[in-house]
Amino acid sequence: MxxxxxxxxxxxxxxxxxxxxxxxxxxxxxxxxxxxxxxxxxxxxxxxxxxxxxxxxxxxxxxxxxxxxxxxxxxxxxxxxxxxxxxxxxxxxRRREEIVNGFPDSLDLMLVCVEAGLGLESALDRVGRELATTHPRISEMLTETTLLMRAGASREDALRKLGETAGVDEIKSFATLLIQSDKLGTSLATTLRVYSSEMREARRLRAEEKAHRLPVLLSIPLVVFMLPTMIGVIILPAIVMSIREVLPALQGGS
Incomplete structure (x- = not known):
């Protein structure tokens, strides 16, 4: 159309x-x-x-x-x-939150695959198939990256495409880290272990931040709904007493 x-x-x-x-x-x-x-x-x-x-x-x-x-x-x-x-x-x-929260699990699985002797392409393929049920978005991205490598794209191009497709800064940093590790010849297992630990720490800090915001957020409904009710309950007896005793006395005195 x-x-x-x-x-x-x-x-x-x-x-x-x-x-x-x-x-x-x-x-x-x-x-x-x-x-x-x-x-x-x-x-x-x-x-x-x-x-x-x-x-x-x-x-x-x-x-x-x-x-x-x-x-x-x-x-x-x-x-x-x-x-x-x-x-x-x-x-x-919502998509960014799902990817960021589920990516440390995929890194752990990828680390197990790499330490078991699989290469990067095979590890991405295996992890993508394993996460098809629990984290379908991450599985789709890893599977697409694997297919790009098998179609003839270089690792650098496929990993950069992974970062662009994800649209998440953490995934872009991960793709850049893998590209540098592949070029410099450093240990892929060590890279995955360190980055997985950093992402889990960042996820824990985000959870703590949300937990610390709860008292502030709960104070809003408390003030809006409970405070007027409490004020009414406290003041109502005085109002009733004033209507029954004070006002008749004032009218009688006048």
């Missing part, structure tokens, strides 16, 4: 297409046409949401005022423009 629209003369490319492409790759959309599809979906939502609102308003027995139609259409147009962006960011964050 996007191809037919562009052939008709309507350009769907964006001025910030490189940034959009990075966001889409981070969310798992790796197709070359993904940025144009994303722009097309945004255009549809910008016009579709206000159109549905106007249709619903027209079918009502009491149609809204012109000002209400204007405000509702403007709000829905803004929502149509930003909802796809929010969806892509949320999906990219």
């Amino acid at each position: 996007v191809k037919r629209i562009e052939e008709a003369g309507f350009n769907l490319s964006d001025t910030a297409e490189s940034e959009i492409s990075k966001q889409l790759k981070a969310a798992g959309y790796l197709s070359e046409s993904a940025p144009r599809v994303y722009t097309f979906v945004r255009l549809i939502m910008i016009f579709a949401l206000p159109g549905l609102w106007l249709l619903a308003a027209w079918l009502r027995t009491e149609p809204p005022t012109l000002w209400q139609l204007y405000i509702g259409s403007a709000v829905l147009m803004v929502m149509g423009a930003y909802l796809p962006n929010l969806f892509i960011r949320a999906k990219a964050d």
